[in-house]
Amino acid sequence: xxxxxxxxxxxxxxxxxxxxxxxxxxxxxxxxxxxxxxxxxxxxxxxxxxxxxxxx
Numbered sequence: 001x002x003x004x005x006x007x008x009x010x011x012x013x014x015x016x017x018x019x020x021x022x023x024x025x026x027x028x029x030x031x032x033x034x035x036x037x038x039x040x041x042x043x044x045x046x047x048x049x050x051x052x053x054x055x056x
Contacts, residue, residue: 001029005032005036008036008037009036016036016038017036017037018040019038020040021041021042021045022045023042024041024043025041038054040054
């Protein structure tokens with residue numbers, strides 16, 4: 001999480017990172033990345049694959 005945040009925000013000014021997992025995020029991970037990344041866990045990934053819009 002921190003490595004992705006650091007890479008995105010130091011090398012790609014104005015961009016936002018997306019972290020996708022087939023599992024879930026821990027509460028600390030959500031707290032760390034919520035304002036800096038788009039977090040897609042397995043439930044959100046399933047909805048996205050079913051055609052739901054990915055609202056950021």
